[in-house]
Amino acid sequence: MSEDTRRPTVFMMDLWATVPYYTAYLSKALLKKHVNLMVGSISYYLDPGCFSNRGIMLDPGLMDVVGKFRLPRLPRRVLKLLESLLNLAALAVRFLISSPDVVHVQFLPMLTSRLPLDLWFVQFCRRRGSKIVLTVHDLLPHNTGESHKQIFHDLYQMADRIICHSESIRERLAVEFSVKGEKVAVIPHGPFFYDLPATDEQTLQSFELDPRKMLVLWQGIVSPYKGIDLLLEAWRNVEATVENVDLLIVGTGPTELLDQIREQIRSLKLRRVRLHPRFISTEELVALYRAADIVVYPYGAITTSGALATGLALGKTIVASDLPVFRELLTDRENVFFFDPQRPVELADALVQLLEDALLRERLAENVRKMNFGEESWLSIADKTIECYKFVQPLRLWYKN
Numbered sequence: 001m002s003e004d005t006r007r008p009t010v011f012m013m014d015l016w017a018t019v020p021y022y023t024a025y026l027s028k029a030l031l032k033k034h035v036n037l038m039v040g041s042i043s044y045y046l047d048p049g050c051f052s053n054r055g056i057m058l059d060p061g062l063m064d065v066v067g068k069f070r071l072p073r074l075p076r077r078v079l080k081l082l083e084s085l086l087n088l089a090a091l092a093v094r095f096l097i098s099s100p101d102v103v104h105v106q107f108l109p110m111l112t113s114r115l116p117l118d119l120w121f122v123q124f125c126r127r128r129g130s131k132i133v134l135t136v137h138d139l140l141p142h143n144t145g146e147s148h149k150q151i152f153h154d155l156y157q158m159a160d161r162i163i164c165h166s167e168s169i170r171e172r173l174a175v176e177f178s179v180k181g182e183k184v185a186v187i188p189h190g191p192f193f194y195d196l197p198a199t200d201e202q203t204l205q206s207f208e209l210d211p212r213k214m215l216v217l218w219q220g221i222v223s224p225y226k227g228i229d230l231l232l233e234a235w236r237n238v239e240a241t242v243e244n245v246d247l248l249i250v251g252t253g254p255t256e257l258l259d260q261i262r263e264q265i266r267s268l269k270l271r272r273v274r275l276h277p278r279f280i281s282t283e284e285l286v287a288l289y290r291a292a293d294i295v296v297y298p299y300g301a302i303t304t305s306g307a308l309a310t311g312l313a314l315g316k317t318i319v320a321s322d323l324p325v326f327r328e329l330l331t332d333r334e335n336v337f338f339f340d341p342q343r344p345v346e347l348a349d350a351l352v353q354l355l356e357d358a359l360l361r362e363r364l365a366e367n368v369r370k371m372n373f374g375e376e377s378w379l380s381i382a383d384k385t386i387e388c389y390k391f392v393q394p395l396r397l398w399y400k401n
Contacts, residue, residue, distance in 0.1 A: 007397045008101035010389060011130075013040045015060065015084055015118060017067060018107035019137055020044035020051070021192045021306065028054045029190075029375075029382035035389075035398065038100065040091070042083065043067030045076065046279055054195075061087030061094075084110075088121050099128035101393045104385075106135050111155065112148050119155070126158070131392035134159040137304060139172060142225055153177050160392040163385065165189040165304040168324035185391075187384045188329070189304045191313030194374045199287040206284075207248065207276060209291060214245040214355055217292035219285065220307045222253025222277070227298030227321065228261055230344050234298075236268050237348035242355045250276045250288065289314045293361060294354055297321060300341050315369035317361040319350050335367040 010030070014023040020041065027039045038059045044050040045067045051058055058064055063086060066079045103125045108118045126132055140152055156162060156177045162184045164170055170186055173179040209215060216238075220226060228249060235247050247270075249261070258277045265273050280288070289295065295311045297320040304325060311318050312329075320326050321341035330336040337354060339346035354361050386398055 006395065007036050008389070008393055008395045009036045009038065010102045010104055011038045011040050011100040011125075012104050012106065013118075013122070014106040015040055015042065015087060016080060016107070016109045017041050017044040017050075018109050019306075020047070022135075022137070022190075023106050024051050024054050024056060025190055025192065025378050026381065026385065027051075027056050029378040030385065031056070032379065033382050033386060035382075035386065042080075042087075045070060047282060062090035063087065085117065088117055092121060092124060095125055095128055095130070099125055099130045101130065101395065102133055102389050103130045104133045104135070104389075105159075107137065108155070112141065112151060116151075123158070131160045131389075132158065133161045133163065133388055133392060136162060136164040136169060136173070139169065139176070142223055149176075159183075161185065161388045163187050163388060166325045166328045168328065169304075185384065185388050187381055187388075188377070189306065189309050190378045190381050191309045191373045192306055193282055193286050193289075193310055194313040196282055196286045198290070199283050203283055203287040204291060207250075207274070207288070209248075210246065212244065214242075214293040215291055216245060216247045216294045216296055216351060216355075217250070217288055218248070218296055218298070219250045219280075219288065222251050222257050222261070224257065225300045225302070227300050227341060229264060230300070230341065230347065231296060231298045232261070232264050232268060232270065232273070233344040234347035234351065235270055235273060237345065238351050238355070239270060239272055241348075241352050245272065245293075245355055247273045248276065248288070248292075249273065250278075250280055252277060252279050285310070286314065289316060292316060294319055294351065296347075296351070297326075298339075298341060298347060299323065302326075309373070312368055312371060312373040315365055317354060317365045318368065319347070319354065335364055335371065337364070 012023060012027055023041055027037060030037050039056055040060060041058050042060045042064045048068055063083060066076060066083050103122060105122060110116050110118045122132060140148055156173060156179050162179060164184060164186060165188055167186055170184045173184055174181055218231060261275060289310060295316045295318055297305060297308050299321050302323055302325050319337045322338035332338040337350040339350050390398060
């Protein structure tokens with residue numbers, strides 16, 4: 001078989017399962033398109049069925065043990081690092097013999113460490129002839145300023161093709177990192193959890209929700225840029241105006257940030273805020289989204305948002321910060337209520353208006369459902385991703401005959 005007619009191979013690289021759901025849903029869609037795909041990841045320790053439930057076999061290199069157990073944070077990180085070293089070594093030996101045509105990098109968790117072994121592995125693959133496709137989930141690590149800008153600049157220059165999720169991020173790659181526009185493909189972020197079955201009421205028992213009250217939901221990993229402080233400031237006005245509503249904040253995060261949230265709730269004397277600082281299962285997550293009357297995304301800055309994709313996939317009434325990434329996907333007062341993330345009063349006004357107008361909430365939710373943000377979205381994303389592979393490695397048989 002000639003060089004340009006053999007079936008090309010893709011190595012999907014997320015070795016620590018850092019963005020497991022994105023990797024899983026994209027890989028599932030690519031496999032449906034008959035791409036010759038190896039999924040280089042370990043099991044996701046918080047959801048061991050994340051990949052297997054979607055028909056994906058993992059190929060971490062040598063072993064996949066740590067992710068299959070719930071361990072305390074410190075020993076888990078140490079063991080994961082040791083496991084990663086063994087896996088990288090095994091993959092390097094294999095790829096020395098036969099390297100994949102494309103290495104699609106989802107995340108490099110060691111990139112900003114003193115020993116960026118995963119970056120060195122990608123550079124090794126490039127020297128062996130693999131083309132490098134990189135998905136940008138965050139332009140820079142959150143809450144680090146520009147301390148790692150040079151490292152990411154070099155990474156973006158090294159990649160043969162970059163995938164980002166919005167035109168605004170493409171523009172920032174050009175302006176802030178000198179990446180040529182023709183090197184970047186804009187492919188939307190796909191939805192999560194639309195494929196999970198409806199859950200029963202028992203799933204929500206631990207949250208002690210009052211079915212007589214409306215529910216506003218914030219869910220995610222707690223981080224300063226995600227605007228919980230802004231939301232609580234706005235909630236003071238909501239509580240003063242609307243009686244039968246609760247705010248539920250659900251997600252894990254650093255202890256100091258969770259303590260700050262508790263202190264803000266106390267200082268503002270908020271009575272109808274429930275904080276659940278823990279990881280929730282995918283079943284609980286879907287049940288909470290379905291129970292919520294409004295989901296809110298008060299982010300101060302964002303590159304992309306899997307949480308927003310979940311709200312869209314589940315057809316919810318959405319309130320979100322007026323940010324360029326969101327504006328490319330949503331239209332104010334049509335399928336979202338936007339507000340200025342610098343003005344808590346705008347967020348409060350948006351929540352009050354929606355809580356007092358059930359018809360308006362339903363109209364926005366119905367327009368979200370019309371977007372059909374489900375499996376067809378991922379199949380379209382897979383087609384566009386394959387075009388990126390063809391761009392860097394123009395072999396013929398990207399689809400199985």
